[in-house]
Amino acid sequence: xxxxxxxxxxxxxxxxxxxxxxxxxRDLAARGQTVRLWLxxxxxxxxxxxxxxxxxxxxxxxWDDSVNEVEVGxxxxxxxxxxxxxxxxxxxxxxxxxxxxxxLEYLSAEAYVERSHGLSSPQFNGPGRGLSKQFFYPGxxxxxxxxxxxxxxxxxxxxxxxQAWLAQLxxxxxxxxxxxRLVSLFAYANPALPELLxxxxxxxxxxxxxxxxxxxxxxSHMLPNANLRWQAxxxxxxxxxxRLLWACDLNFVRGEDSFxxxxxxxxxxxxxxxxQHDGAHGPKLEAFMDLLLADxxxxxxxxxxxxxxxxxxxxxxxxTLPELDAGRAQALKWREHLxxxxxxxxQLFSLASKSS
Ligand code: TRH
Numbered sequence: 446x447x448x449x450x451x452x453x454x455x456x457x458x459x460x461x462x463x464x465x466x467x468x469x470x471r472d473l474a475a476r477g478q479t480v481r482l483w484l485x486x487x488x489x490x491x492x493x494x495x496x497x498x499x500x501x502x503x504x505x506x507x508w509d510d511s512v513n514e515v516e517v518g519x520x521x522x523x524x525x526x527x528x529x530x531x532x533x534x535x536x537x538x539x540x541x542x543x544x545x546x547x548x549l550e551y552l553s554a555e556a557y558v559e560r561s562h563g564l565s566s567p568q569f570n571g572p573g574r575g576l577s578k579q580f581f582y583p584g585x586x587x588x589x590x591x592x593x594x595x596x597x598x599x600x601x602x603x604x605x606x607x608q609a610w611l612a613q614l615x616x617x618x619x620x621x622x623x624x625x626r627l628v629s630l631f632a633y634a635n636p637a638l639p640e641l642l643x644x645x646x647x648x649x650x651x652x653x654x655x656x657x658x659x660x661x662x663x664x665s666h667m668l669p670n671a672n673l674r675w676q677a678x679x680x681x682x683x684x685x686x687x688r689l690l691w692a693c694d695l696n697f698v699r700g701e702d703s704f705x706x707x708x709x710x711x712x713x714x715x716x717x718x719x720x721q722h723d724g725a726h727g728p729k730l731e732a733f734m735d736l737l738l739a740d741x742x743x744x745x746x747x748x749x750x751x752x753x754x755x756x757x758x759x760x761x762x763x764x765t766l767p768e769l770d771a772g773r774a775q776a777l778k779w780r781e782h783l784x785x786x787x788x789x790x791x792q793l794f795s796l797a798s799k800s801s
Pocket of ligand 1: 458459492656681682700701702719
């Protein structure tokens with residue numbers, strides 16, 4: 446069933462909003478859908494979508510007045526409460542068959558997600574009178590909207606040749622020495638960075654740092670000893686960033702989308718949560734760790750909690766890194782648990798088929 450989808454996204458800050466919207470658009474288009482992606486700032490697509498031609502089925506549109514001239518699609522996705530233009534909503538209400546109207550929310554493992562996923566908000570007033578907006582919460586359990594996972598993702602990951610891929614990374618300038626542990630770092634500015642660098646010196650390590658705050662924070666004085674080397678990466682396209690996560694032994698990720706992709710990588714990872722002024726990120730972090738570590742060996746669980754809390758500035762950290770082999774087994778088990786649930790796009794399809 447090929448439908449027309451309108452996805453709206455406002456870039457608040459960083460790259461998570463556009464990252465999720467772009468990944469969703471790509472997944473829909475790869476499954477035969479036609480997508481118009483409305484963006485107020487498409488700047489990050491220059492690197493996120495680099496390398497290949499625009500995938501067939503996706504039209505990236507500037508979120509301006511032209512939105513009021515097009516025919517409304519079968520499904521309208523408002524990402525992260527970005528508020529659709531009133532004239533567009535009025536035309537949604539006037540459409541012969543009203544579109545399925547989804548508000549795609551931020552990802553969280555907290556209990557409210559299961560309670561709120563699927564709730565409807567009937568519009569009694571305003572331009573959308575008569576429509577009903579449905580809240581869609583991604584998540585990690587069967588009573589949520591699931592996670593973005595392309596149908597061939599894990600098979601591609603299994604076929605992946607890390608050695609060959611690394612050889613061409615950064616124009617061939619990334620050189621991993623034999624026996625070196627490979628760690629990727631995508632992070633907000635973090636006062637715990639020196640502690641992390643010290644902890645990484647316990648084994649020969651090559652740290653690959655993504656652009657942004659962490660690269661800006663680094664300088665040569667911060668390398669405690671020769672066991673640890675680092676190299677700066679350029680921005681990679683989304684598929685290439687996924688491959689970076691597949692290639693590394695340990696990944697430091699942040700926000701929402703890189704955090705999810707680290708879970709599909711099946712490698713140990715550390716999540717730097719998006720910090721919120723009211724401290725809401727603390728319980729959000731704990732809720733995810735409770736799920737992730739529910740059936741985990743006690744030592745690994747303790748060390749993981751301690752590292753994650755320390756990396757997020759929530760508690761002191763004693764500098765212990767969990768053992769990588771144990772972490773890898775745990776990451777694979779967690780991934781298996783996640784793959785037993787329907788992915789986000791499949792769940793959207795099932796809502797769309799019920800509404801048409
Ligand atoms: O950039 P982020 O910190 O985004 C955050 C979060 O989404 C947060 O919840 C939200 O409130 C805030 O933005 C506004 O991290 P995130 O979510 O991982 O998004 C980064 C995107 O960039 C993701 O799609 C992966 C992509 N990326 C690449 O494509 N190439 C790269 O080289 C790198 C480093 C990232």
